[in-house]
Amino acid sequence: MWHRIWHLLVKEFLTLFKDKRSRFVVIAPPLVQLLVFGYAATFDIDRVPYAVYDEDRGRWSQAVLARLRGSPVFEEAAHLDHDAQIAPVLDRRQVLFVIHFGSRFSERLARGRQAPVQVILDGRNSNTALIVLGYLRTVLADFTVEHLHIVPPGRPVIRAWFNENLQSRWFIVPGIVALLTLVVTMVTTALTVAREREQGTFDQLLVTPITPFEILVGKTIPPFVIGLAEGSLILAVAVYWFGVPFRGSLTLFYAGMGLYLLAAIGVGLMISSLSVTQQQGLMGAFLFVVPAVILSGFATPIENMPETVQRITYLNPMRYFLVIVRTTFLADPPFALLWPQFWPMAIIAAVTMATAAWLFRHRLY
Amino acid sequence: MNRRITALVRKEFIQVIRDPSSIAIAFVLPVILLLLFGYGVSLDAKRVPLALVAERPDPAAQSFLSGFYRSPYFVPVPVERMADAERLLEAGAVKGIVHLRADFGRRLLGGGEAPIQLIVDGIDANTARLVQGYVTDVWLTWLQRRADAERLPAAIPIPLESRIWYNAEVESRNFLVPGLIAVIMTLIGALLTALVIAREWERGTMEALMSTPVTMGEILLGKIVTYFLLGTGGLLLSVAMALWLFDVPLRGSFWLLWLGASLFLLTALGMGLLISTVTRNQFVAGQIAIIVTFLPAFILSGFIFEIRSMPTAIQWLTHLVPARYFVAFLQTVFLAGDIGAVIWPNLAALAVMAALFLGRTWQISRKRLE
Amino acid sequence: MPSPRPEAAVRIEALTKTFPPAVTALDDFAAAVRPGAITGLIGPDGAGKTTLMRLIAGLLTPDRGRITVFGTEVAEDPAWIQARLGYMPQRFGLYEDLTVQENLDLYADLQGLAPQQRAERYAPLLAMSGLAPFTGRLAGRLSGGMKQKLGLACVLVGQPRLLLLDEPTVGVDPLSRRDLWRILDDQVRKHGLTVLMATAYLDEAERCREVILIHRGRRLGQTSPSRFLEPMRGRVYYIRTPPAVRRRLLRELLRDPDILDAVVQSDGVRVVTRHPRPPSVTDPGALPEAVEPRLEDAFVARLRAEAETLSMPEVRLSRRPRSGEREPVIVVRGLKRRFGDFYAVKGVSFTVRRGEVFGLLGANGAGKTTTFRMLCGLLPVTEGEATVAGADLRRAPAEARARLGYMAQKFSLYGHLSVQENLTCFAGLYGLRGERKRTRVAWALQTFELAPFRRQRALDLPLGHKQRLAMACALLHEPPILFLDEPTSGVDPLARREFWYLINGLAEQGVTVLVTTHFMEEAEYCDRLVILQAGEVLVEGSPEEIRRRTGAPSLEQAFIHLLESQR
Known part of the structure; x- marks a missing residue:
């Protein structure tokens, strides 16, 4: 049996790497995506342009503004002199917010009265708006303590665990490990059976003494090896290039990756065994990958999704592996904590692989 | 044609x-x-599970924590001991912990500084940042209410009045x-x-x-x-x-x-x-x-x-x-x-x-x- | 029709076309195509036929030389030519997800046929092609023969003056072929159509007014078929033999250096000699009688004169199947297969005995391939029984499959793997290992003369060599049973001879062979055969019995006769 599987494996690897096209698919897109995602996918805000509309021009408004200017997050882009100028700068997206001090701002403060500051934000990107608002609050709170020497009773002391500076790159880059291994394994597996069916070699294979189990093993190992290699490469780039710390156990990481790859390969092989042509295989993979990524928690938290949608995500292997990757990167969780992420992937792998193997000999024309 | x-x-x-x-x-x-x-x-963090640990649930602590029950952004999870809350955070079951020490109420009444400890799960940095903002909101509201109720001098001298254009509901x-x-x-x-x-x-x-x-x-x-x-x-x-x-x-x-x-x-x-x-x-x-x-x-x-x-x-x-x-x-x-x-x-x-x-x-x- | 009428519809002068890096498809080629007639373009695979067609259609630019069509140079004004041209590529571009009618309408629109003319233009085309009842069917659901006829109809709706056909009858059953020819003859007669047709079927070429023989991008000759035959006089003989010794006689003849060609024909063997004298035969009972030469004789003789050697693979099986008793090996009883509510095979029964070459024949869509796939275990059986060596291959343990060799209809090996890698892979999959694997791969490389190509990708092999490689892979494990699905489809006559030489050698050693084919002349090689029609067995027996039963001189005519009587 292992003898036949060996020959199948040699053949699978040769077809993967001798064909210029499949070599391209395995190597080029993941690298491009890694760089683009690593750099472009960020929720951090940086150099946010704002306009100042200061009717006060007093001591305190200047002090607040000096504070803003000192922050790397904000960048002063315009000065306004009257109300009518507010709409145009926001409309044109010249600035993200306008900070407005009323004419009696300093006077009120000096008298010990509340002196509100108005902020008008461009809410087109609601996420950015909310985060900017959060920053502004912190700036004002710090200002109150440091300049007015008013310490409010009971004051939150905030600490972030795992990602002390809350850099979204530490969140996104480990996620790319899960994303790209999924894409690579899906593309390589979704085409294998379909390509052989289209070219007639699958028939040729089915008339040899090889069993469905042997085909399954032969078709699983190559994408598994490629996924593992690709995953390790991305791991290395994440740690050494993007500087994301890896604090957990490599054993747990690789155990999770192994199960994840099996689950992804299982889904890919199932799609492939159902497809008659390579085009259908590719479309099937695309139709699986796009929703799977969106519903994985890669960019947007699963907790924010409605209940029914959350239930659908239980079928998605990427959802589980993302948790494993992110926690093994940034925290150092014991196995018991991650166990709930492991067994669902094992079930998905078992079910999809069994279905694919059954389809080898039963979806025939 | x-x-x-x-x-x-x-x-x-x-x-x-x-x-x-x-x-x-x-x-x-x-x-x-x-x-x-x-x-x-959705990128908006809503109904975020948040562990609330009050080492001594006296009226001061209760009044602060009640703000989380009123907020649409949180699903509060009351926890008695800090160690349990930390375990929940590690398991990803809650996204943050609000921790009030046993002396919170006493220090507050004494007019001194009563620290409120907030720990957020930083893995999802974006959510963590939103949680920070929402907790700050709850805290500011609490301060204002307290000041209003007890006719204290303005606790927050510079309140931020925000208006969000184009997408008011954020x-x-x-x-x-x-x-x-x-x-x-x-x-x-x-x-x-x-x-x-x-x-x-x-x-x-x-x-x-x-x-x-x-x-x-x-x-x-x-x-x-x-x-x-x-x-x-x-x-x-x-x-x-x-x-x-x-x-x-x-x-x-x-x-x-x-x-x-x-x-x-x-x-x-x-x-x-x-x-x-x-x-x-x-x-x-x-x-x-x-x-x-x-x-x-x-x-x-x-x-x-x-x-x-x-x-x-x-x-x-x-x-x-x-x-x-x-x-x-x-x-x-x-x-x-x-x-x-x-x-x-x-x-x-x-x-x-x-x-x-x-x-x-x-x-x-x-x-x-x- | 412009007047004065040019003497040649297409004139090709000093045409050279190369494809970088190193392929010279056409080399200083010259020819003229006569107007208002059918001209055949014949030559082995890779001779440059398709390139020539594309150049005439203005789809490629020549490196040197010129082509004029009806007096206009193609390179100058391809659009002018294309407005007067009908071109049917080898894989005709029918839109498979459009219906027959939609395809016709599309091409009528593209060729600018006015709506009021359509009805009168469609009617004869639909009637002659037999497509009239199927106008609402998707083109992808038509059988191969129907597709070709539809392709021809699409090309003809615009009433072109010049028709270019690239192997229009490959993979098409005799009945559809006859329909295609009827349409062509009709168009030539009624509308003065000029046709240039590339073909691998020499009996078709024989019906052409003129034949252009092309080989390695050069013209070997152009003349009427009868003139081609002249040098063949006195060199073609027919030896009548009883079926039992025919196979041995054939192999003996083919090994004789004085003999250029030998094929089975009806009740005997047809021989072409190098010199005008009868072949010498060891069997005293066999008497060569001189017969009229055919174009195929001339073609093979001509190509062999170009130093084309036939590769005659000698296969010696190291493990011969038990011979002696001729017990049934393949048993098919009441076999049925349903697709949706349509029965592709409805109750087929036959038995193949050990050491027989058994033919499965029939028109496109008659159920040949479906039956074949059920036998190989590649398709579930709806009803009935199909066993090979006593086992149902879909359920039998894997080892049962080690007893059979399989060669699919289209090339289906791993194209990106080299010849050697393919052989090693299949040897391994069939469970050969160690020394035996090495010797068998070496045997295959040597026997099929693949050694010079061992490092080449299978994809890049010429068609004939691909076919050899596929056969080699099927024989690596020396199976006692061979399944061959249209093994010679699209292959030129020389390669077909090599192929049947091999099959005969195997059958002599007791291998059971099940083969499907469209070529009725090839069916003559079979010991017994069934002809399927609409999923049922139309007739079963030896070629002699079937010919006798219908009184037809050849199997092809017998087949057409039988099908016609069914209509």
Whole structure:
């Protein structure tokens, strides 16, 4: 049996790497995506342009503004002199917010009265708006303590665990490990059976003494090896290039990756065994990958999704592996904590692989 | 239009309708995406599970913590001991812990500083930051109420009064759904077009077409007209779902929206045609279309990720992505209105790109098999 | 029709076309195509036929030389030519997800046929092609023969003056072929159509007014078929033999250096000699009688004169199947297969005995391939029984499959793997290991003369060599049973001879062979055969019995006769 599987494996690897096209698919897109995602996918805000509309021009408004200017997050882009100028700068997206001090701002403060500051934000990107608002609050709170020497009773002391500076790159880059291994394994597996069916070699294979189990093993190992290699490469780039710390156990990481790859390969092989042509295989993979990524928690938290949608995500292997990757990167969780992420992937792998193997000999024309 | 072009367009439509994978790209995937982004996906942290640990639940602690029960953003999880709360945080069951020490109430009454410890799960940095903001909100509200009730001097000398324009409800759906139109039109305009033309080469129908009196311009025009109409269908579907299903406002004019979408469609079609003309192979065309059109429309267009936050080199790169101009246009027309200063430069960029891609395709398309 | 009428419809002068890096498809080629007649373009695979067609259609630009069509130079004004041209490529571009009618309408529109003319133009084309009842059917659902006829109809709707056909009858059953020819003859007669047709079927070429013989991009000759035959006079003989010794006689003849060609024909063997004298035969009972030469004789003789050697693979099985008793090996009883509500095979029964060459024949869509796939275990059986060596291959343990060799209809090996890698892979999959694997791969490389190509990708092999490689892979494990699905489809006559030489050698050693084919002349090689029609067995027996039963001189005519009587 292992003898036949060996020959199948040699053949699978040769077809993967001798064909210029499949070599391209395995190597080029993941690298491009890694760089683009690593750099472009960020929720951090940086150099946010704002306009100042200061009717006060007093001591305190200047002090607040000096504070803003000192922050790397904000960048002063315009000065306004009257109300009518507010709409145009926001409309044109010249600035993200306008900070407005009323004419009696300093006077009120000096008298010990509340002196509100108005902020008008461009809410087109609601996420950015909310985060900017959060920053502004912190700036004002710090200002109150440091300049007015008013310490409010009971004051939150905030600490972030795992990602002390809350850099979204530490969140996104480990996620790319899960994303790209999924894409690579899906593309390589979704085409294998379909390509052989289209070219007639699958028939040729089915008339040899090889069993469905042997085909399954032969078709699983190559994408598994490629996924593992690709995953390790991305791991290395994440740690050494993007500087994301890896604090957990490599054993747990690789155990999770192994199960994840099996689950992804299982889904890919199932799609492939159902497809008659390579085009259908590719479309099937695309139709699986796009929703799977969106519903994985890669960019947007699963907790924010409605209940029914959350239930659908239980079928998605990427959802589980993302948790494993992110926690093994940034925290150092014991196995018991991650166990709930492991067994669902094992079930998905078992079910999809069994279905694919059954389809080898039963979806025939 | 002459009869040959009409015939080609008719043929193309029949093929789209009868080919399951075309239907998948042109109709099924857009609807799935719209539903996912309309209902499923949201960047706004709502109902965040938050552990509340009050080492001594005296009235002071109770009054502070009650704010979390009133907030729409949190699902409070009362926990007695800090160690348990930490375990919950490690397991990802809560996204943060609010911890009040046993002396919180005493120190508060004593007028001293009573620290409130907040620990957030920083793995999802974005959610963590939003949680910080919401907790600060709860705290400020509590301070204000306390000051009002006890007629204390202003606890917060500089309150922040914020007004959020264009998207007062601060719903991420309101900017995700319009941006999604760019992704959907990229799917139809670039990916589907690239695939169907490559398919003609693969199946040998292109050779048969070329030996008839049809000119190359007519073949190209036949494709453009078909997928332009199909893309317009996708636009109408997306706009209808956005307006009536997801209640996204359309503050600008529909006709302007249509004009922008048409220009973008032409650009996408240009890219699709160019890719398939160069590759003549469905597999390669599909791969390239995904990498150079679909992914950039998702990642580099400002659809989800703010372009201003990207490194300068990547920001520069986004100028080559047509979807970037279209997303900026869409978010403005939907949420802000007909603002010429945003609209015209973006439309001009789209027009230039459409001309470039279509022109190049026209230039390299010869009625030859070589 | 312009007047004065040019003497040649297509004139080709000093035409050279190369494909970088190193392929010279056409080399200083010259020819003229006579107007208002059918001209045949014949030559082995890779001779440059398709390139020539594409150049005439203006789809390629020549490196040197010129082509004029009706007095206009193609390179100058391809659009003018294309407005007067009908071109049917080898894989005709039918839109498979359009119906027959939609395809016709599309091409009518593209060729600018006015709506009012359509009805009168469609009617005869639909009637003659037999497509009239199927206008609402998707083109992709038509059988191979129907597709070709539809392709021809699409090309003809625009009423072209010049028709270019690239192997229009490959994979098409005799009945559909006859329909195609009827349409062509009709168009030539009624509308003065000029036809240039590339073909691998020499009996078809024989019906052409003129034949152009092309080989390695050069013209070997152009003349009427009868003139081609002249040098063959006195060199073609027919030896009547009883079926039992025919196979041995054939092999003996083919090994004789004085003999250029030998094929089975009806009740004997047809021989072409190098010199005008009868072949010498060891069997005293066999008497060569001189017969009229055919174009195929001339073609093979001509190509062999170009130093084309036939590769006659000698296969010596190291493990011969038990011979002696002729017990049933393949048993098919009441076999049925349903697709949706349509029965592709409805109750087929036959038995193949050990050491027989058994033919499965029938028109396109008659159920040959479906039956074949059920036997190999590649398709579930709806009803009935199909066993090979006593086992149902879909349920039998894997080892049962080690007893059979399989060669699919289209090339289906791993194209990106080299010849050697393919052989090693299949040897391994069939469970050969160690020394035996090495010797068998070496045997295959040597026997099928593949050694010079061992490092080449299978994809890049010429068609004939691909076929050899496929056969080699099927024989690596020395199976006692061979399944061959249209093994010679699209292959030129020389390669077909090599192929049947091999099959005969195997059958002599007791291998059971089940083969499907469209070529009725090849069916003559079978010991017994069934002809399927609409999923049922129309007739079963030896070629002699079937010919006798219908009173037809050849199997092809017998087949057409039988099918016609069914209509």
